[in-house]
Amino acid sequence: MDLVLQLLFTGIGIGAVYALVALGFVLIFRATNVVNFAQGEFSMVAAYLMVVFSVDLGWPYWLSFLIALGGMALLGVIFNLGVYYPLRHRTFLPVIIATIGASILLSNSVLAIYGPQPQVLQGWFDTPGIQLGPVYLDSQYLLIIAVTIALVFFNYWFFEKTLLGKKLQATSQDKEMASLLGISVSTMIMITFIYSAVLGGLAGLLVAPVLFVSIQMGSTIALKAFAATIIGGFGDVAGAIIGGLALGVIETFGAAYISVPYKDGFAFLVLVAFLIFRPQGIFGERVAEKA
Amino acid sequence: MSAPSDNMPIPAPAVRSKPLLVRHSPYFIGAAILVALAAGLRLDGYVLNILLQATTFSIAVFGLSVVLGLCGQINLAQAAFFGLGAYAVGLGTTDLHLSFWLCLVGGCVIALVAGAFLGMSTLRLGGHYLAMVTISFQQIVTLVMINAIWLTHGPDGVSNIRRPELFQTSQSYLAFCVAMLAIVGYLVWHLSDTKLGRAMRAVRDNELAAGVNGIDVFRTKIYAFALCALLGGLAGGLFAGGFAYVSPDQFSFAESIVFLTMSLLGGVASPIGSAIGTGLLILIPEWLRFLKSVPGLYLAIYGLFVILIIRFMPDGIWGFVSDAFNRWRAHTKAPPVAAPLQLRPATVGGEFVLEVTGLSKHFGGLKAVDGVDIAVKRGGVHALIGPNGSGKTTTLNVLSGLYEATSGKIVLDGTDITHMPPHQRTAAGLGRTFQNIRLFRSMTALENVELGAERPGNTMIGKGDDALTERAMEALTFVGLGNRANELISSFSYGHQRLIEIARALAANPTLLLLDEPAAGLNSTEKLELHELLKRIAAQGLTILIIDHDMTLVSEAAQHITVLNFGRRIADGESMAVLRHPDVVSAYLGSE
Numbered sequence: 001m002d003l004v005l006q007l008l009f010t011g012i013g014i015g016a017v018y019a020l021v022a023l024g025f026v027l028i029f030r031a032t033n034v035v036n037f038a039q040g041e042f043s044m045v046a047a048y049l050m051v052v053f054s055v056d057l058g059w060p061y062w063l064s065f066l067i068a069l070g071g072m073a074l075l076g077v078i079f080n081l082g083v084y085y086p087l088r089h090r091t092f093l094p095v096i097i098a099t100i101g102a103s104i105l106l107s108n109s110v111l112a113i114y115g116p117q118p119q120v121l122q123g124w125f126d127t128p129g130i131q132l133g134p135v136y137l138d139s140q141y142l143l144i145i146a147v148t149i150a151l152v153f154f155n156y157w158f159f160e161k162t163l164l165g166k167k168l169q170a171t172s173q174d175k176e177m178a179s180l181l182g183i184s185v186s187t188m189i190m191i192t193f194i195y196s197a198v199l200g201g202l203a204g205l206l207v208a209p210v211l212f213v214s215i216q217m218g219s220t221i222a223l224k225a226f227a228a229t230i231i232g233g234f235g236d237v238a239g240a241i242i243g244g245l246a247l248g249v250i251e252t253f254g255a256a257y258i259s260v261p262y263k264d265g266f267a268f269l270v271l272v273a274f275l276i277f278r279p280q281g282i283f284g285e286r287v288a289e290k291a
Numbered sequence: 292m293s294a295p296s297d298n299m300p301i302p303a304p305a306v307r308s309k310p311l312l313v314r315h316s317p318y319f320i321g322a323a324i325l326v327a328l329a330a331g332l333r334l335d336g337y338v339l340n341i342l343l344q345a346t347t348f349s350i351a352v353f354g355l356s357v358v359l360g361l362c363g364q365i366n367l368a369q370a371a372f373f374g375l376g377a378y379a380v381g382l383g384t385t386d387l388h389l390s391f392w393l394c395l396v397g398g399c400v401i402a403l404v405a406g407a408f409l410g411m412s413t414l415r416l417g418g419h420y421l422a423m424v425t426i427s428f429q430q431i432v433t434l435v436m437i438n439a440i441w442l443t444h445g446p447d448g449v450s451n452i453r454r455p456e457l458f459q460t461s462q463s464y465l466a467f468c469v470a471m472l473a474i475v476g477y478l479v480w481h482l483s484d485t486k487l488g489r490a491m492r493a494v495r496d497n498e499l500a501a502g503v504n505g506i507d508v509f510r511t512k513i514y515a516f517a518l519c520a521l522l523g524g525l526a527g528g529l530f531a532g533g534f535a536y537v538s539p540d541q542f543s544f545a546e547s548i549v550f551l552t553m554s555l556l557g558g559v560a561s562p563i564g565s566a567i568g569t570g571l572l573i574l575i576p577e578w579l580r581f582l583k584s585v586p587g588l589y590l591a592i593y594g595l596f597v598i599l600i601i602r603f604m605p606d607g608i609w610g611f612v613s614d615a616f617n618r619w620r621a622h623t624k625a626p627p628v629a630a631p632l633q634l635r636p637a638t639v640g641g642e643f644v645l646e647v648t649g650l651s652k653h654f655g656g657l658k659a660v661d662g663v664d665i666a667v668k669r670g671g672v673h674a675l676i677g678p679n680g681s682g683k684t685t686t687l688n689v690l691s692g693l694y695e696a697t698s699g700k701i702v703l704d705g706t707d708i709t710h711m712p713p714h715q716r717t718a719a720g721l722g723r724t725f726q727n728i729r730l731f732r733s734m735t736a737l738e739n740v741e742l743g744a745e746r747p748g749n750t751m752i753g754k755g756d757d758a759l760t761e762r763a764m765e766a767l768t769f770v771g772l773g774n775r776a777n778e779l780i781s782s783f784s785y786g787h788q789r790l791i792e793i794a795r796a797l798a799a800n801p802t803l804l805l806l807d808e809p810a811a812g813l814n815s816t817e818k819l820e821l822h823e824l825l826k827r828i829a830a831q832g833l834t835i836l837i838i839d840h841d842m843t844l845v846s847e848a849a850q851h852i853t854v855l856n857f858g859r860r861i862a863d864g865e866s867m868a869v870l871r872h873p874d875v876v877s878a879y880l881g882s883e
Contacts, residue, residue, distance in 0.1 A: 082598070093363060096365070097365070100597065101597025262438065279420075
């Protein structure tokens with residue numbers, strides 16, 4: 001029983017990371033109808049920026065953290081201008097191929113600069129964790145869960161209560177109408193890319209101390225996050241969160257009770273099971289095209 | 292190519308009717324020369340290895356030209372399928388001591404089954420699912436190759452892989468691979484002109500229109516995907532035999548991306564492009580070997596290449612060349628002459644071609660169509676009218692199977708089609724056009740109409756491609772566009788595109804023709820032409836169900852009118868009487 005509780009905590013912690021990246025997926029998908037296959041690389045790049053500033057240059061942790069997030073905002077801008085914007089009038093296939101190209105470009109550029117050796121990054125807190133009854137609560141996991149909860153509320157407030165959020169929603173639902181109302185669609189899409197790059201970066205920064213900082217961390221996280229969005233129901237914000245948490249828990253239990261080397265395979269099995277039996281996910285996606 | 296010498300108008304198909312193998316003989320002669328060169332020339336080991344790699348990779352990239360180029364579906368796991376074939380040959384010939392041929396076939400079958408299964412689980416959904424699922428599959432295959440040491444020897448890989456007795460020397464094995472490449476290349480090249488190939492292109496251009504033209508979209512996609520996987524497996528098996536050693540890193544996600552880049556660079560739509568792209572991307576890194584000294588650098592450049600190609604050269608090198616050639620050909624080729632179009636609608640059922648009873652379609656709480664009855668008399672023009680939002684187009688979409696009916700029954704010429712998917716309804720004799728035109732944009736007018744003519748159950752075409760072309764030409768000539776048959780859809784005006792859509796439906800010789808607002812967006816001359824066309828269609832006894840806002844057109848063309856409002860039928864009967872019906876007047880003009 002103790003082990004179960006312990007695994008549940010770890011699973012939710014890791015699931016929260018998937019949820020954050022999944023949220024970035026969903027935001028871009030809703031704004032542009034494009035799945036950004038480089039979303040995971042945002043996490044990886046942010047983690048490496050953190051290593052550069054905090055470990056290599058020895059700058060304060062919080063400052064490096066902010067610089068890394070700022071770098072992600074910049075990357076979001078570059079990504080939008082270089083990858084999405086020139087292709088915005090094309091069908092989705094060229095765009096996703098371009099984002100795949102961007103993902104390869106990002107991960108291998110970092111590899112070329114930094115080499116294949118995984119890097120170690122310290123957690124935010126000095127205390128490694130606290131013992132609560134039978135369960136050991138790792139401080140970094142606690143931080144991840146807290147940030148995820150805070151972001152869920154922030155998202156709700158931002159998209160439902162602020163004018164900017166409503167403009168973003170309007171853009172994602174009907175670009176032509178939004179532009180007729182005087183909303184600058186390209187600005188809104190730019191903001192979406194920046195926000196989702198920052199979200200992806202945040203997830204990377206939070207999870208980096210738990211995993212190693214490696215070239216592969218981006219694609220691994222992106223794969224899980226995408227599986228999470230399908231499980232939750234494609235394009236649904238709540239679905240992305242629930243799906244991410246569920247996947248984290250399933251994976252942690254799978255690794256503990258079934259097989260460690262194949263840990264990364266469970267996400268795929270769950271994904272295929274969902275695709276076969278409930279392709280619209282837990283919360284459902286509208287799949288039909290209008291005739 | 293023979294040219295007709297006398298002054299008799301010889302229809303174009305006559306040129307085509309020479310046996311295919313004779314017409315394509317230059318290809319086979321060229322291929323035979325290449326095989327002989329591969330076998331005969333003295334090549335040093337380095338060149339031999341590069342050629343062997345280029346040959347086997349090309350076959351794998353051919354697979355992508357089928358799935359991505361022809362069918363428009365993405366596959367990011369081609370290296371995994373390649374690996375399945377390679378490991379089948381590797382483990383089969385070493386650990387299991389089986390014959391090379393058996394292992395090669397076995398590897399192909401394994402790849403095929405894996406591809407088909409993956410496709411079946413995903414292809415009903417949008418392309419982004421497929422992209423992610425294939426990446427996941429790729430990761431799983433890599434995980435198994437590395438971790439299942441008892442089976443795959445783990446990261447060490449499999450060495451001492453054997454070749455068939457017949458091709459023991461590297462040189463003879465290369466010749467064998469070149470021969471395989473030539474055969475597979477021929478089949479893939481020819482595929483786009485077969486029924487399956489046309490169906491794939493239709494699915495790529497417009498899935499909805501493909502469905503209502505009698506194509507089983509889901510099955511077509513699975514065929515394309517499985518075929519791609521099969522070619523990957525074959526290529527992998529040949530690769531393993533050629534290099535005698537395989538290891539997991541040769542079949543990683545990065546390699547899938549390399550395959551994709553090769554395919555995009557050369558031109559995804561054609562095997563020639565695939566071969567060009569593969570050759571270039573194998574040679575360029577050889578010339579730029581220094582790039583490989585920094586890990587990641589050359590893959591980073593590949594990634595950049597992908598973005599740049601997609602942005603600036605979406606059809607690849609070969610696409611760029613062949614596009615220019617096609618433009619030139621479309622204007623020079625003499626239009627083939629066609630006989631008048633014959634429409635012989637089937638007559639199985641009774642007086643009514645279409646009987647709809649109690650049809651409902653609810654979207655959540657909204658009753659878009661609510662208990663509607665429609666009976667369409669054989670041989671007449673029946674109009675379905677109503678104000679905006681009255682449920683007309685929803686009714687049409689339920690009739691053609693794009694929406695599932697919530698309740699009610701649809702009987703077409705004696706056959707209950709209520710629960711059939713769109714392509715089966717088309718096979719049963721339903722033809723339709725769309726309000727917002729849905730043509731296959733990368734094809735010529737003729738190819739679009741050929742797809743329509745290919746409807747399963749079309750009794751008006753004989754056997755073979757020639758009959759198909761003939762029928763399509765008749766239909767295009769019937770709508771007055773026969774002389775522009777070989778032009779691409781994009782070069783036609785809006786009104787002409789609408790006519791091509793009608794021709795596409797007519798070529799299928801439907802039992803009932805559904806026209807969804809055919810007059811929308813047409814100018815007054817075009818409307819008159821449309822009216823004439825409808826008369827000529829009706830004169831051949833084809834029953835038409837038409838939806839339109841244009842009251843002049845409707846009242847002149849239709850003998851019978853059904854009026855919908857708020858999803859319910861408010862009037863039904865002979866045209867003039869219905870148009871004077873007080874409920875109809877108030878629905879359109881408002882009541883006092």
